[in-house]
Amino acid sequence: MRSLKKVEQQSARESIQDPGMGGVGRSKKHESADKHVSGEAVYIDDRPELRGQLHAAVGQSQFARARIKSMDLSAVKAAEGVKAVITVKDVPGHVDIGPVFPGDPVLALDEVEYLGQPLFAVAATSHDLARKAALLAKVEYEELEPVLTVKDALAKQHFVRPPFTMQRGDSAAAIDSAKHVLSGEISVGGQEHFYLEGQVSTAEPTEDGGMTIFSSSQHPSEVQKLVAEVLDVPLNKITVDTRRMGGGFGGKETQAAPWACIAALLANKCQLPVKMKLSRSDDMCLTGKRHPFENNYQVGFDDSGRIQGIDITVNGNCGYSPDLSDAIVDRAMFHSDNAYYLDNATVTGNRCKTNTVSHTAYRGFGGPQGMMTIEMVMDDIARHLGKDPLEIRKINLYGHGERNITHYHQTVEHNNLDKLIDSLEQSSDYQARRKQISEFNKENTILKKGIALTPVKFGISFTVQHLNQAGALVHIYTDGTIHLNHGGTEMGQGLFTKVAQIVAEEFQVDVDTIGVSATRTDKVPNTSPTAASSGTDLNGKAAQNAAITLKKRLVDFAAEHFNVETEQVIFADNQVHIGAEVGKKTMAFAELIQLAYMNRVSLSSTGYYKTPKIHFDRETAKGRPFFYYANGAAVSEVLIDTLTGEYKLLRADILHDVGKSLNPSIDIGQIEGAFIQGMGWLTTEELMWNDKGRLLSNNPATYKIPAISDAPVDFNVALLPDDPNKEHTVYNSKAVGEPPFMLGISVWSAIKDAVASVADYQVSPKLNTPATPEKVLWAVQDMQKAALDKSGA
CATH class of the missing domain: 3.30.365.10 (Aldehyde oxidase/xanthine dehydrogenase, molybdopterin binding domain)
Structure with a gap:
């Protein structure tokens, strides 16, 4: 079974076709993969500087909780290169930019509530000069007791x-x-997003009193709304553009907005473009975590x-x-x-x-x-x-x-958990390995092995109902190429690739003839964040809807023009077949498009989708918050050193349910990455604050994300076969972004299993997360004491 799974993984990768139809169900590499590797992919910080562009920085609170008694910014204003300094009093519109509930001032009011909270903002001629100037402020505080x-x-x-x-x-x-x-408690640590591209936005004033914002954001429409509100201008004066992010993981869903707002406020004051980017240490200190x-x-x-x-x-x-x-x-x-x-x-x-x-x-x-x-x-x-x-x-x-x-009170429909777990239990040789591990642990006193199989059932939908909607825009040009735009943002997860495949499937054309442009609020309005694993579900359906509208328009035109039934107009292999078998006419897709244009047929359409069936009554705590569930399971095997607490993940076997996969290679890549990120959360990634509220793990030297050496040498990932989504999703696929993250729990459980062997599996170890080697060592010592107590009894 293991060898079969390895063949499945290899074939998924080898089936990448370039070029080719690349439609739904076929592996197709990420649309920007070559640019990522070569360095040609343009991120916000890579954009050429605009004429007169300034750079922003913020002055930060030095206390976790304090009342601001006075703030002298004269030295800041007089510093080299400084062109503008603003405080909350300079905000022309709303000062609170809380995404759902109030509580997030764009700049501090009378009181600061965390160490590092922005007090004021500076615009200067360079990034370094802005940062140096921000340090010159003289602020007097009345320190208050923090929680x-x-x-x-x-x-x-x-x-x-x-x-x-x-x-x-x-x-x-x-x-x-x-x-x-039984009763128990557990402390579950947070996690730094550690996206490769930090928080960054550029604001450029427009001639009509508005602003164009280039933002590394998962939620351009929210950035648009909040920038408009702080500037006190209508939303139609603000355009937000996001071509790609260098990772998001949720950290750019709401927390990209403050930096865009600060850049816009400074740009508005100076009437010059302003870039606001955070250094890595500032990014880690000034943005929220898991x-x-x-x-x-x-x-x-x-x-x-x-x-x-x-x-x-x-x-x-x-x-x-x-x-x-x-x-x-x-x-x-x-x-x-x-x-x-x-x-x-x-x-x-x-x-x-x-x-x-x-x-x-x-x-x-x-x-x-x-x-x-x-x-x-x-x-x-x-x-x-x-x-x-x-x-x-x-x-x-x-x-x-x-x-x-x-x-x-939601019914778990179309449940495949039993089938999935039984299949993985067999393919991973779980029972035989469990026996082998038990024997190994009896024979070894210092090194101990552990194994665990844990499942995942994850609900798919935003639990806030109104966010479950999406729009798209599709143009067909007269040479047969297609332009696609939708409300989803690309952060490396392959969303643009998958949605292009969906449109290619509808028209039965090469996916390489479809160009996907940057997410822009002036193309598709009022978009939801790319989050909740719903990017493909929502935007794929909206794009499909637009494509179906256009295709029907073309079919109706061809049927009328060639005097055939609509059923006799068939799209296949970059061509359109028209008429019955006898006298059938075949033309290239581009040829039909040119003919339609000459006959004044509209070749542009919007698309829209909203998720059906979902509802939740918070008063009664009952309802159906999720459209469907995505399931998966993982088996992890670890080896620990009982003298040091160090450990190694030896092998991982994963079977995951993605319904009918839209792109197997991207889905497998997402599962692999999510598993390793989940493992990092539970093992090595430790956030540390001191007793004054200062973040100590504020750089890559003090915060350890998994390295390639932490991945298991024996890493088997397979997609659950022959189990399309029973709900009416896009081509019966299932979301893949978030659900496999929780497969990493199997690593933590396997470490606990190894620790439990120290006391002959008679006691369940307490192991808070992240399970660093220190914590594993302490848990081993607890087990050794428990074993002595039992033998003494």
Whole structure:
């Protein structure tokens, strides 16, 4: 089975065709792949400087929480190269740029709420001069006591939004009546986005009092709205352009906007172009991360390990403002079940306010933090009962009939979890390897191995209903080439490639004849962010809708022009076949387009799509927030050193459900990357603040993302075959961006399995994340003590 999977992976990559039809279901390399490798891809910072262009920097707060008593900026204004200095008093329009709820001033008001918060902004003739000038400010503060931990926030009831609860059945009664009861807690660390391209925007004034913004943003329409609001101008005066980002991962969904707004405010004052870019250390200090969480549970279960009742509380560290935290903690609550049926369940979410930078969207959007608790529960139950954790996971999986209703009362339809996990269990030789690992651990006292198979069930849709819509624009030119524009943004994930393939499939033409242009707010308006794994689902459907409109227009024209039935106009292989078999006329696609143009047929169309079926009533905490679920599973095998806590991922096997894949090579690449990023979150990527609220892990030397050496040598990734999405998505595909991120949980669980072997699997180790070697060593020492206590007893 393993060799077959390797062949499948190799064939997926080797099937890349260039050029060629490259339509839906075929591997096609990323549309900018060559430019990425050669360095020709143009990012915002690569754009040629405009005439008179200035550079911006911000003055930063030196306290996590303080009242501003005075601010002397005279030295800043007199510094070399400085052309303008602004404070919040210079903002002509709105001063609060909170994306959903208020709480995010574009520049500090009377009080600062995190260390590094922008106080003022400087425009100078160079980036370095602007940064140096910003350091010359003389600010007098009255220091206030900050709230820096979740526990402190909970004790003080310090929240950015009110707590919220989802409930199904009576968890308290079910736990009380259960034969076995366990409780536990886990600290789940945050994560720096560490995109290769940092936050950057350029603002260029236009002749009509507006602004053109070039922004590295996942949400150009939000940038447009907020820039218009701070400048106090109509939205139609602002155009935002995003050709590509050098990575986003959620960090540019809302948090690209402040830097665009500051650039625009300075550009408006100077009436010159202004570029605002953050250095790496400033980017890490001034932008939000994945929310750290501190979660706890109480669970009741029977002798088989089946959960009868559970109470889960997730406590998100939101930072100083709401940002997207309400929806992120909601998503953590939605995914607190992961792949398991919770008959009687209460899930509560707290949105804790702390005096750190405001945490924000990150791949999975709270879902991973929610899943961690239930996966810990599975391991804890297994150790309590002396069973294999996989057995406990399988017995609690969503099934059929009554065992398919979530704690938010959505039915889990078209469930393939059993099939997927059984297939992976066999193809990865899980049971045989489990026995081999047990024998290895009996024979070795210093090195220990661990293995874990963990599933993922991830809901696809924005949980905020109105965001589930998209638009597109398609032009056909008279030479038969096609121009495509849509509201999705390209951050390296291959969205532009996939949507071009969808349009190519509709017209049955070479994908290389389709040009996709930069995402622009003046082409497709009111767009949703490229997030929630919905980029292809939404924008692909909108582009398909535009293509279908144009195709029908062409079919109707050809049928009338050649006096045939519409059914006798067939698009195939870059050609159009017209008429019955006898006397059939065949012409090139471009030839039909030229003929249509000469006969005054419109060759341009917009397209639109909104996701059906979804709804959620927050008052009752019931509904269908997700259009469908994307599932997957991973088996990870690790080796740990019990003397140092160091570890190595030896092998990973992944089987993932993408429905009918639009582009297998891109999908496999997304799965590989997501798994490694998820592993990094749970193992090496450690955020550290001191007791004053200063971020200490603020550069690549103090923050460790996974390197190629951290990837397993034996890395097997396969797509679940012959299982198209049962919902009416674009060509029955499924989203692939976020769901595989949580496959990295299998690495953490495998490390715990290795640690548990130290006490002969009788005790479930406590292992907070990230599971750095230090934490693994401490967990090993706890197990050694537990083993001694048991032998002494």
